[in-house]
Amino acid sequence: MADIIEWPFCILTPQAVSANVVPFTRSGGYTLGGIEPSTRTDLGYWAVDYGNVVMRNNRREQWKVWQALRQKLGGKSGLVAVHVQSGLSAPYISGRYEAAGETLHDDDTPFDDDTPYVQNAISVVSDGVTAVGATQIKLRIINAAHDLVGVRFSYDHALYETGPAISIDGDIWTVPIWPSVRALIPHNADLEFDHPTCLCHLADDRGMDVMQDGITKHSLPSVSFVEATDYWASL
Secondary structure (H helix, E strand, O other): OOOEEEOOOOOOOEEEEEEEEEEEEEEOOOOOOOOOOEEEEEEEEEEEEEEEEOEEOOOHHHHHHHHHHHHHHOHHHOEEEEEOOOOOOOOOOOOOOOOOEEEOOOOOOOOOOOOOEEEOOOEEEEOOOEOOOOOEEEEEEEEOOOOOOOOEEEEOOEEEEEOOOOEEEOOEEEEEEEOOOOOOEOOOOEEEOOOOEEEEEEOOOOOOOOOOOOOOOEEOOOEEEEEOHHHHHHO
């Protein structure tokens, strides 16, 4: 099992997050009119940018976590699951952001340490097995708005984005997704819509360089990531 760590989003919080699929198209050559037609493929990968990660000089834990994370990743070779903000399109029933709630076991008991479960505001599961390389998926709504067009979700840190609905049968939506499925998604798998993540490498070996500023008393480094497609291919 690969050594995967999650970016500590609550400690090292960026002011802006950009997550976009980089498409891979094929060219058919130039026409007589000088136009180069392109054909869409199922390939592509995520590029994620964390802009202006807030690091204050009086927050020692931020510097310690940054440096420990940098050491652990060791440049582009390391694997990190980065959080991708999805609240502006997430299918919350209320139509606006909803925080995760707390719940108990079916017999109204908490964990052994008396703490309750944290339960996501959105609950959507896969309907049927979705194979590696698939470009569409069936989603069954358990607790979500009845609209799964243009939303993001992840499964085991593989991030996906849906397109226009192919078919709707009650609470089951068949939608196209991209990029193509990275690893098999079993039937009835819980999908992460509240806080989706993407498995990435640093885009550059020096991607976590940071400068200490004694005048402004804070630093705002930015970090760029690329999806770890090599990890999925190795599976």
